[in-house]
Amino acid sequence: MHTTTKIHSADFELSACGRPASLEHIFPGFNRLDRIGFVVRQPGGGIGASALLMAAMAKFYDFYREQLGNKPGRLRIYPEFYIFHVGDRYMDHYWMDIWPSHKEVDVADEAEQILEAINDRGITRLLVPDAAPVNTVALYERAAAETLDPSSATFLAETVSSAETRILSALAYSATGRTKNADIQIGSCPEAENCVLASINSSHKLTDSEREQLRTSRQFLYTDGRVTETYRRIPLSDALGMLTPCTRLSETTLNYMLNM
Template sequence: MHTTDMISSADFDFVIDGQPATLEDIFPGMKPHDRVGIVVRESGGGIGASALIMAAMAKVYDFYRPKLGNTPGKLRIYPEFYVFHVGQRHMDHYWMDIWPPHKEVEVIDDPEQILEAINDRAITRLLVPDTPPVTAVTLYEAIREDQINPSAATFLQETVSSAEQRILSAVAYSSTGRTRRADVLIRSCLAAEQVVIASINSSESLTTEQREQLCAKRDALMEGGRAAETYRRIPFDEAIRMLTTSTLASGVTRRYIALM
């Protein structure tokens, strides 16, 4: 629990549409058992959402704070936050309290398989990279039309329905920390930024050049000693069409198609 003694939810400032706001305005009704998932598709990309991740992490710890500790009788717990690494491992996030390691989930670059992984972890709040949404169809729609559209992301209807019934909030973020058409601004704190830099520097999957580039990105976000990141709240149907830019069905998904 690296951050419990370093960061609280009061260390973050929120602005929505130019007006002061709170985390509740981004994740309405957030509870300690909410499960946050961030989809990452590029090296170090998830740090572009670090302010929101760390603010939500601090909020969860605030629920438990009087009980937390490493001594007998105290509660040792990490929030149920998950990183979905698409295609390959893109960075290590344990300094940001994404722990134990099974919460860093590697998944093949296939829309259906990514959404299945999100469902398997019962994610309730979803962060996706800010890219133009692809066209999406379900297998049932494709079968009705007697063809699988190679330019459309194909999902099982059951997979979509499961996610839609459970995911309460969806947000688009950018790896740069600056999201297009943003309606949300979050100002982080120095302690949170130190944890982000520690994550970059400790990630074995990153090269020295990548670490330098990522640290430069963070420097560009600093305003008055605090990182300022922007986001865009989005509806569920847009979020699942932004899970990946790939519309190719993997061998696993093609087996589903063969069974239909």
């Protein structure tokens, strides 16, 4: 619990559509049971959403602030926030309080498999890398597989229904920290940025050149003395089309179709 004594909700500056906002404006009804999922597709990509991650982390700990600690009788807890590494493991987020390590989830680069992993962790708030969404198809019966458009991402209808009935908010973020057509802005704080840099420096998944590039890129995000990132609220239907540009079906999903 690296952040519990160092970072508080008041340390962040949030705005929505140019007006001061709180985390509840971004995630309406946010509570201690919410589960946030960050889909990551490139080395260090998740740090582009680190301001929101750390602001949500601080808000989660606010719910338990008086109970936390490492001594007997105190509460040792981490939020149910998950990093979904698509296609490869891209970075360790331990210093950003993504812990235990099973919350760093490796998943195949295929839409159905990514959404299954998201559903299996009960994600209620979803962040995806900003991209033009591909068309999506919900497969209801085996016969439909014979006429599938190869340019569309294919899901089982049950997988989509699970997501639609549970995921309450979806946002697009950029690995650069600045999202096109953003309506959400979050100014981070020095302690949160220290956690980001510690994650970059300690990650065995990054090469030395990748670490240096990521550290340098953070310097371009300063606005009025704060690292400032932007996000865009999107419909869940768009988020599903942005999970991956890959429309190739995995062997696992093809087997589902054969058994429908």
